[in-house]
Amino acid sequence: MIRSARVKRWIMLFCILAVSAGCAIVPQTRRRWLADPTMQPTESSLEDKARRKLHTVREGAAGGDGEPAGGGCGCGN
């Protein structure tokens, strides 16, 4: 019951974030710093794969980042 309430709170937070998309407008001419390599969500897809593999194989929790939680590898976690 507690877990279910916690999940609902997170889903609500996610929905608020999704609905609030478009509230702030930053013109393209002011996005210089956002284009910096250090601000990219994914610096290197290969590095992400390597680190994700370590965490997926050695921990019981995975997913939520656009990738499946388990499956596709020889581990049952």
Added chain:
Amino acid sequence: MRKLTVAAALLAARSAAAQVGTPTSIDGFELRTALFEQTGHGWQSRAGDPGQPGSERTVIWEPMFHLGVADGEWTHDATLVVDIVSAASPDALDAISTASAVNEAATLDVTSTYHAGDDRFSVRYGAHVEEPFRSIFLGGGWARDLAEKNATIAITGLVIGDFFDDIDFDGRRHDSDTRATMTLNASASQILSPTTLVDASYGLTYQRGTLETTWNSVPLAGGERGGEIFPGPRLRHALAARISQHIPETHSTLKASYRFYIDNYGLDAHTVEVAAYQYLVPWLYLRGTYRYYVQSGVDFYGEMFLFDARPRTSDSDLAPFHAHELGAKLVMLAEQSPIEFLRRSTIDASFFHYQRSNDLTVSMFVLSFGMRF
């Protein structure tokens, strides 16, 4: 096997290049090599003295290759990852299973994306080959930019089919087993200011079939060992959020993220990660990361079971534990390099040290060279 996967990667790139009537160009490529060294012990492993947790020593060398191709409205990203694995736990079964001391695995992962104004539609497909394991996956996605690209929302789905031999904890080979994984992810990102970006995602995964690691063992009362038994299909939820902040005055960037995970096996987990980036000169920056992870363990984890207990597992990866990970990375953006050849390239070196509270340590070294055209 390696020849096949390389051929498939080239075929994917070539098919991208074969689109008629539109100019095709290679966007960029990246070569990366990673070395994982793991030490530790777990009750599921038989590599050690009877009645004691067995060795989980593993060394993995992982060469990786990424190729990006642009073709009019289409872009294609192909990734080939090869694993060369030497692991104590499966090697302890060698006498019966005749498994080799060193195993090789390869994964080909291709995403083709169609760009239509603010919308992007993608299809993702690929395969994983490893002794004695085969996996194929197919999925699709949609992403849309909103409010003059100040926000992006995306939905992706993926179906994975795993096919593998059932090798038990004594190394005996039984029938083939299968496992199916279906996953759905939703994500959103939003620019909050000229230096601030936030993003969040939710992932739902459903798995059924043989979810156990068939060669993992479970200590039983009386000194015997049995196999793992899981309770059935697994439903997993994961929520993640991140904020990224650039500080122009010091040319630094800070990122913080949190992730919450819960599933129907009774496992919940929290992950907090922070990263700090600092430019040393305009073409060289240093990144430091710290990650804290804590999980509750599945409801049916134990270090000793009665003979008929079910479900049951002694897999240390499913036990309650917490973990710390420290990382450092040095990245050279050669755009401003005095050497002409290097101006489109990126070179980086990184190191991660992962330490788990239940006797497991992993060190990872990574070297990378990439080029954009």
